[in-house]
Amino acid sequence: MHKARRPRDMGNNTQSCGAEDKAPRAPLPFAGAMSRKRTFMANGTEFCVDERYRFKHVLGSGTYGVVVACEDTRTGRNVAIKKILQPFEEEYATRNTLREIKLLHYLKHENVLSLLDLDEPQSVLEEEWLTDSDELGDEDDLSERESPQHGDEEETAQQRRQREAAGPGPSVSPDSEGRRCARGGARTARGTSISEWLPREDDAIYMVTELMDTSLRRVIRSDEQLSLAHTKFFMYQLFRALKYIHSANVLHRDIKPGNVLVNRDCDLKLCDFGLARYVDPASKAGNGASAQSPPFLTEYVVSRWYRAPEVLLSCPDYDAKIDVWGAGCIMAELLSRKPLFQGTSTPDQLHRIVRVLGSPSADDLEFVTVPSSRRFLEKMGYRDGVPLASLFPEDTAPDALDLLGKLLMFNPAKRYSAEQALNHPFMQEYHRMFAEPSAPAEVERGFCHDDEELDEAQMRRLIMDEIACFHPHPQFSHIPKLSSEVQYCDDSPVARGAVSVISPEAGVP
Structure with missing residues (x-):
């Protein structure tokens, strides 16, 4: 059999795309996340991955998606990147994607393919984020939703009725400088809370594995x-x-x-x-x-x-x-x-x-x-x-x-x-x-939940948690880490x- 011919170098088709037009108000939700992406075409499919990955050639494609070989310029090693097409369009696709990600993440054996990275979805870079350091101004209109802080006077019955009528809102607490921060709230005019964010339906999943x-x-x-x-x-x-x-x-x-x-x-x-x-x-x-x-x-x-x-x-x-x-x-x-x-x-x-x-x-x-x-x-x-x-x-x-x-x-x-x-x-x-x-035993604990009982939003949340394992952020500190390599x-x-x-x-x- 003749040696498989590699595709021609993408040349000018490879470029970097960043967030110059829509810079986030707050730091990206993942520590170390890069604000620039590299785009290229492979078998008619667009890839948009971390700029550290340099495209080399196509490895294969199918109904599941497209797999390409790339060089990780940060480590110098060659890797395979699998783009899962439309993983959130159908519930069964989301479920299968979640299973594969969790299993490859937790199964650590030299005869099992290792998951090296999960690249953040493109929509992560397009959001405006609320973080613990964001100061909320008067426009947030949180005065009626504040809970009494330690040392404050006891709230009156009228204040309590007003607070209950307003409905639940983001909890508010002072930061180290006495300023108010929204924690765990839903999307507001200022941005999105990391803990509430879910991948979009048109987001792709990029799984980086050994080559x-x-x-x-x-x-x-x-x-x-x-x-x-x-x-x-x-x-x-x-x-x-x-x-x-x-x-x-x-x-x-x-x-x-x-x-x-x-x-x-x-x-x-x-x-x-x-x-x-x-x-x-x-x-x-x-x-x-x-x-x-x-x-x-x-x-x-x-x-x-x-x-x-x-x-x-x-x-x-x-x-x-x-x-x-x-x-x-x-x-x-x-x-x-x-x-x-x-x-x-x-x-x-x-x-x-x-x-x-x-x-x-x-x-x-x-x-x-x-x-x-x-x-x-x-x-x-x-x-x-x-x-x-x-x-x-x-x-x-x-x-x-x-x-x-x-x-x-x-x-x-x-x-x-x-x-x-x-x-x-x-x-x-x-x-x-x-x-x-x-x-x-800790490997089994990582994926032993019954995913048949999860709805689509919960599965997206779990996929987000898996991404956060590779790009950690303090709000995802509840995610268990493996001690074994x-x-x-x-x-x-x-x-x-x-x-x-x-x-x-x-x-x-």
């Missing part, structure tokens, strides 16, 4: 020579990532080669958590719903070729084993250089799985609780299946096939977990228990480098 060279999908489809060592090392890192996120009770829900990023020295990172969900471990169903509730994970979520049988059969009870099935499909694709189950529809996908694995036994069908799904399987008739060895090159290691068989068990109760996969003999070369951490072990196989590098011809831009 990787390519995806596993492009590597598999390239002419790159992949040895068994490559397969082993890639799968080891993927299982490390899955063990970590599953220990935080997070399901990725879209495991496929396109969502696994790699670089030339074969480091691997799991990405795209837009469909991921936190699962309450105390609930029986994945979303804590009753048996009559619809499944929280529908068959339309995961890409068809990588959907687990329980997803295809619309079973309401899911767990982390759906991600393990996807990992098994990736392993099979690495070994054969083609997808194992290439179904054209949900029924066809099930037929292809049964033709390879054989018909499930009566015991293996206990997890199928939907009557129509059970009837569908019964109508398929009995099949013996085929030996996995017949589907792969003759020199495929027996322990690799043994692990693959345990990853692709039809019954999720019999399917391996990510932690079990790490302990399999095929992974013995790289397996180091101390280098395969679980997520600390990326879970990294200097003696892990990932740190040491274990296999030969991937050549640029493997689709690396």
Whole structure:
């Protein structure tokens, strides 16, 4: 495969746009926020980001948005910036955006893509802000809304009736110089309180992450020579990532080669958590719903070729084993250089799985609780299946096939977990228990709220809180901070480098 050609330099299309026309009355709401933005066009989409990010080339695009490579001129490192298009236009888009931001923010592991920055929405620079240092003049007409201060005379009954008739207003207290400041109020003629501000519907979200060279999908489809060592090392890192996120009770829900990023020295990172969900471990169903509730994970979520049988059969009870099935499909694709189950529809996908694995036994069908799904399987008739060895090159290691068989068990109760996969003999070369951490409890606390109960305004507020974590302001001091950095072990196989590098011809831009 030829090396991907980079787009031409944007030249004069790259410019800085500032706030010269509408300078804010008060300091920007985020400490260190820059008043200047850099704009450029990428695949017909306008980017307006912090001027520290210098555009290099387009990485990809889709219905979710556009991803570009940029240089962070402040640190000198290359980063990827994902512009999420219209994240606030529909409630489901806002919800998915919130989930991905929170998960990437709190999941700290060397095999999970790291969120480096959330650039402030453009509307932040267009507001006039009230801060604690703003002095309010007579035009604010707060005299009737003042609460008696310490040392003042007790308010009379008439004053109290006037205050109650006026309705609630911003609380007023003297600052260090005895001047009055509005705290936490709504928008006034003077500006907007930071604590009341929400992103606009037309605002875009810019997620700044680590930059990787390519995806596993492009590597598999390239002419790159992949040895068994490559397969082993890639799968080891993927299982490390899955063990970590599953220990935080997070399901990725879209495991496929396109969502696994790699670089030339074969480091691997799991990405795209837009469909991921936190699962309450105390609930029986994945979303804590009753048996009559619809499944929280529908068959339309995961890409068809990588959907687990329980997803295809619309079973309401899911767990982390759906991600393990996807990992098994990736392993099979690495070994054969083609997808194992290439179904054209949900029924066809099930037929292809049964033709390879054989018909499930009566015991293996206990997890199928939907009557129509059970009837569908019964109508398929009995099949013996085929030996996995017949589907792969003759020199495929027996322990690799043994692990693959345990990853692709039809019954999720019999399917391996990510932690079990790490302990399999095929992974013995790289397996180091101390280098395969679980997520600390504080990670789970960062996103364990039930976002299904949130309205759109609350979700926008939470997204704003996440932005404030990267651009702190005193009014957002309630936001918890993580004490842990990326879970990294200097003696892990990932740190040491274990296999030969991937050549640029493997689709690396």
